[in-house]
Amino acid sequence: MAMTGAVRRLLSYRAPRPVLLLVAHGSRDPRHAATVRALTRRLRALRPGLRVETGFLDFDTPSVESVLDRLAVEDVREVVALPLLLTRAFHAKADIPAVLRAATLRHPRLRIRQAGVLGPSPLLGAALERRLYEAGLTPADKCSTGVVLASAGSSDPEAIAVIADIAREWRHTGWCAVRPAFASASLPRTEDAVRALRAEGVRRVAVAPYVIAPGRLPDRIAAGAREAGADVLAGVLGAAPEVASLLLRRYDSAAAAPARELVGHA
Structure with missing residues (x-):
């Protein structure tokens, strides 16, 4: 039928x-x-x-x-x-x-x-690297560059632990060192993490803001990077693919x- x-x-x-x-x-x-x-x-x-x-x-x-x-x-x-x-x-x-x-x-x-x-997700790691490369780094720079993974910060211990875990895992992708930092609520601040990497003898230091959009806290991250003399400051994640x-x-x-x-x- x-x-x-x-x-x-x-x-x-x-x-x-x-x-x-x-x-x-x-x-x-x-x-x-x-x-x-x-x-x-x-x-x-x-x-x-x-x-x-x-x-x-x-x-x-x-x-x-x-x-x-x-x-x-x-x-x-x-x-x-x-x-x-x-x-x-x-x-x-x-x-x-x-x-x-x-x-x-x-x-x-x-x-x-x-x-x-x-987060966390490997895609966010890829977006962070995209922004670092757009700021002037190349994959060949990874072994001589330390990265400050700078997040907005939180009073929630779970959120802080996640950022620390991401920094530890990201270290295994080829960067010579990765340190977490926070714009508020938690320590260290971006400038302190940059200085700590310098003290360890890291030749080049880049700051990668782990934030989606511009605003007060991302501006604080950028100010800390400039204050401590970071070599590279990446942009926020934004509308990255x-x-x-x-x-x-x-x-x-x-x-x-x-x-x-x-x-x-x-």
Whole structure:
């Protein structure tokens, strides 16, 4: 028996992919929002059929809450909230889950999954090296260059331990030395780590900011690098292709997660 048009349409129907909501921290520095929006554009270019939205926790607009409210009004049923964060610290553990839970209470038909943070990942290591090479280094310089892996810093011990682990592991990729540093909350500061490498006899010292977007803390990292006379200062990760690819991996993993992983569900 030939299939009717209605049956064919039913069999060929594919539910729309969940909306990707990029959750950024926000900053008073306009460079932060510009970088986030550049990353959003890269995601849309990489995955043309995927709807990508951006929301900010603070300082910038639109807020995460307002984006979720708008999606609910549009009768969007599924969202993957993807934190634009490198470590699982306070924002990933408390702020973002609270905002998402509140949205599910306001909009019971809206199914939200919170994706994992970006780090650690080999793709971030590749993005860091991309920025170092863009700043003037070459792969041949690795064996004579010490790197300060400079993160924003956190009061969360788990986040600090992750940065220390990344520095230890990155040492095995060919750099002659790698030291972690922090712009706030933890020690050492960037300038102290640069000086420590100099004291160990490292000939060339580069600072690699382990941050996504410009702002107050990245500026503090840069100031510390200049103060201590670092030879190379890389740019922030920004909209590096490796970062965009990693975001899509985190999205795909969360979108495929079982229903029990929905925000606000047991």
